Amino acid sequence: MxxxxxxxxxxxxxxxxxxxxxxxxxxxxxxxxxxxxxxxxxxxxxxxxxxxxxxxxNRVDLVDAAFARAVEEGHAALSEVDLEGDPRAAMARLIESSWLLVEQSRSLLLAAQAVLPPGRIRALHAGPAERVQRLIERGQAEDLFRTDLPTSWLVGIMHSVMHSAADEINAGGLVPDQAAPFITATLLAAFTPPGHRTPA
Amino acid sequence: MxxxxxxxxxxxxxxxxxxxxxxxxxxxxxxxxxxxxxxxxxxxxxxxxxxxxxxxxNRVDLVDAAFARAVEEGHAALSEVDLEGDPRAAMARLIESSWLLVEQSRSLLLAAQAVLPPGRIRALHAGPAERVQRLIERGQAEDLFRTDLPTSWLVGIMHSVMHSAADEINAGGLVPDQAAPFITATLLAAFTPPGHRTPA
Missing domain, CATH: 1.10.10 (Arc Repressor Mutant, subunit A)
Incomplete structure (x- = not known):
């Protein structure tokens, strides 16, 4: 501030x-x-x-503050998402709602990526990341998400797969409507414990 | 040029x-x-x-050309990797060798990320991406990698998970030595067909 x-x-x-x-x-x-x-x-x-x-x-300070504001508002909006029940279904709901926000903010994200280092963009997502972390931990406790990789790594994977989808749409390689199911299918498989079956 | x-x-x-x-x-x-x-x-x-x-x-042109050069040299070096046999084992070898190059180029990648849009960084990886694409297609033909998502999406996931690991190391959240096994474990699970068992 x-x-x-x-x-x-x-x-x-x-x-x-x-x-x-x-x-x-x-x-x-x-x-x-x-x-x-x-x-x-x-x-x-x-x-x-x-x-x-x-x-x-300077412009960088302004982009940083605007991006932080958008992430904060998005984080508040996501508190409405039902995270109870099967952790995989809850994760699918959280991805879908989070993606809507990322998709709406693609242009702002591009502005941020152009002037802020990747580490700063991650740091500004500390609030949303903590929510994801808690849900992954619940899935790990129920043996539905893998525990052979650190939870923080899995949170980072969610962050990068979502932002990567935004980059691909910007580059014309992906249609916005396809993204949420692709992200969900990718992450739920990536989070599956070794030797377990991925969601069908 | x-x-x-x-x-x-x-x-x-x-x-x-x-x-x-x-x-x-x-x-x-x-x-x-x-x-x-x-x-x-x-x-x-x-x-x-x-x-x-x-x-x-200008500096952007120079960073672009230097990054393109490094990616080209890396791409040439990766032609030594044995991509025959089990596509999952081949993918693990390709990830390990590719990661070594990304890890050595973390500072150059950061320079590129600071001035080039994400779409340009992807475009500069067309050569390496094509090699990954061919290997994924072989795994798909052998029913070992999923076909419910486009191959180009899976190639993009490999790109972003590797660069995300570099970002996490830069941000101090990951030790370089851990990265290759983390990336491999994540991608081989993410590439597993729906309803199949992930590698143990």
Whole structure:
């Protein structure tokens, strides 16, 4: 978050409104065009460039904050997904809902991938990753997901298979509608314990 | 490749030597430091910056060409891998050898990821991807790899799981030595036909 220097409450409220407007505009503009400029975003937010640069010193900071905001909102939306019952069915539901969010954010993801290192993009997914981790651990406890690989590795595989699907759609190698079943079929097989049958 | 304008044979040979020296220096410098500058690379190549910019108008072109060169050399090295016999065992050998190359090129990969879109990085892997594709097709023909997902999708999964392992090592979440067995165990399960047993 951007540090707010000590100011009057009215000025602080102003600054917070500006930041909220800038982030909303950044999510929207970068969501349409991964190369959207800082000027475009300032215009869409209804603030001057000087105001924008006062809160986000450069475009990378702004893309980082916009991407973090989108991931946070997605993470909140995913709390609605039913993760009870068979861990494989729960994982299929979580993948489907998560994919919808990734698919809607493909342009913003591209903007983030263009300026943030892969490690930063992963770090911004700490919230969603923790939810996936808990579900995988439950599947491991029920002997339905493999325990011969670290849980964190399996979480990382889910992250990369989903983002890889987004990359393939961007490259024209995959139709968006196919992605969720492909991702689910791939991950449920990848998570199957050694020597067990994969889901039919 | 860089277009060579019509010149005398001696000048053309000079230009080719410069390009070769610049590419070798770029692979080496970016292989040590993903943020290596154009000046550093020119110095390591023993050419002036003007000469370098004459062949590679900007840093992105240079990183692209250096990464393409490294992938090409890796692809040539992988032709030594024995891909006969059980497709799963062959895939395990191909993964292990491919991973060694990715692991050696982690810094260069990071340099490429920082300036090239994911689609470009995939496109530069067309040669290695074709080899993987042929092996997967053989496994599919022998009913050992799944046919319910497109072969191109399975090739993409191998690409992203390997690069994801590199990202995790860069982020400190994985020790290099663990990666090859993790990648192999993940992919051989992911490639298992629905309802079949994963490798024990």
């Amino acid at each position: 951007t540090a707010t220097p000590t100011r009057s409450p009215a000025k602080r409220a102003d600054a917070q409104r500006s930041i909220a407007a800038i982030l909303a505009a950044a999510v929207e503009c970068l969501g349409r065009n991964p190369d959207a400029s800082v000027s475009e975003i300032a215009k869409a937010a209804g603030v001057g460039r000087v105001t924008l640069y006062g809160h986000f010193p | 860089t277009a060579t304008p019509t010149r005398s044979p001696a000048k053309r040979a000079d230009a080719q030597r410069s390009i070769a020296a610049i590419l070798a220096a770029a692979v080496e410098c970016l292989g040590r430091n993903p943020d290596a500058s154009v000046s550093e690379i020119a110095k390591a190549a023993g050419v002036g910056r003007v000469t370098l910019y004459g062949h590679f108008p």
